Amino acid sequence: MAPRTALAPDPHGPGGRLQPLDDAGAPLGPPEAAADLAAAVAAREAAGHTRWVWAAADSGYAPLLPRLPDRLSRCHDLRLVEALLLGHEGRFGAPRSLGAAWSRLRGLPVPDDLPEPGLADADDGQDTLFAPDRLQLPPGADPLAAVVAVHAEQQRRIAAITDPAARQRFRLLVAAESAGALAAAEMAHDGLPWRADVHDRLLTELLGPRPTVPGTQPRLLADLAVELQHALGTKPFNPDSHTQVLRAFAEAGIQLGSTRSWELKAVDHPAARLLVRYKELSRIHVAHGWAWQDAWARGGRFRPEYVVGGVVSGRWASRGGGALQIPRILRRAVVADPGWLLVVADAAQLEPRVLAALSQDAGLARTAAGGDLYEALAANAFQGDRDKAKLGLLGAMYGQTSGDIGPLLNTLRRRYPAAMGYVEAAARTGEDGGVVASRLGRVCPPATADFLDLTEADTSGEAGGRTARARGRFTRNFVIQASAADWALALIAALRRRLGGLPVADPADRPHLVFFQHDEVIVHTPANLADDVAAAVTEAADEARRLVFGDTPVRFPLSTAVVDCYADAK
């Protein structure tokens, strides 16, 4: 069994071509044509795992999934790896499609990446996303040959990382990012169990019955708008318009700086309370109401699209349906299928633990050796005041300077000099225009990247100083957020592998990931395997700790719940 297999689907139809490769990417045989690509892939996977090398898992794996009997074990996603390598090589943001990488290799003009398909393209279905021309190969180029060539070049570039430990970590990043791409495609395919009837009942309780005329407001929301006007004694106005709201409150003698809810909550007036309530309900109606259900949660599953590496820190983004912003109140609608359960696990206080492991601050590591980190921190340095401990540490990680946080930061600096030195060094690097990297080697964008709106590199003067400090806060947080994302990706990869190894009679009964949100995972599992899954999650977390941070006393405990309904997890 070849350790790797390059794969290129035919542009039209179910066929494709394969080519076995060695680990350096050299062909071990001639290309093979398959009339039924899914069948050929399944046969090879069943004969022993290989690492599938393809242009991109989102275009390569998703069309195969419905036709495969079981999940694939491993892959190498050329587009994601190209992005990681470009960042590592100081060419952040250069085009990363297969065609772009191939053109660079051949010294040809490099095509720009196509814009990601947005909601406007939803009408086209998935044809847009999976169209072969998204690979950006020039006409006449052989896709399989391009996959083989770009992969070999990427393996060469990875091998060229001089520091052996850094090279090892980068290889882990490449594998974990690619495993994430598999998991993301699978989650989009499987969907998150979603009970429309429960959701509907919740909406009706909060908002009133679903309006029969589309576009009209639910009754309770409309009632609130009227009450609000009466409370202010003003002419009718649109409570969704901050301009009109500010004017109406001003007419009633209440000067507001904004209509943000925290400001409204400080105003002692019935109208302020009504407006806060209106905004809460309106948000649920607009963002996760009946229209959302119709668009995203049909057939008992919420099917968002996850964008692996969609955030520069390595966090995933999502497209459509706000998958990573499901309001807590709606978790009631996430219910396991009959006979199945949800294993919900989230990493407790992930980011401060990451800081402890990264900085190797012995004192902070002791507070992160288990249990409640903030409690231990409070006992050590804040006379048991947990709120102060948490506020101070979060402020240090985000670069906060406001409020009464100064004394807290001073305490932290005195007690945990290595940890504070670590984030402050990252901030200085950013302020000076440099780049920083995650533990596994994901590099942050340079200061000149126009999408960060920091092109005015002149750091003199007041505006320049503000820009530099903003950049410092970004790099300060990046090292932690991105290293936490490293750990979470390693967790996903390890967990996915363990779930794939659980003995099941029918692959349809295999426990599978259905949700991943930065530091939290949900596995949907047959009830009789729930304990095995919970154990697998715990083992995967420890494996991720070991792989990413090596020999560290820091622990990354999970709070794990086996539940029927997501809302019951905490």
Add this chain to the structure above:
DNA sequence: TCCTCTTGCGCC
């Protein structure tokens, strides 16, 4: 009418 920007808030 279309498009971009701003505002505000959901999640971590």
Add this chain to the structure above:
DNA sequence: AAAGGGCGCAAGAGGA
């Protein structure tokens, strides 16, 4: 004086 990192989404404001 300003004063907190990362996102996605929807609606209003306002210009072309």
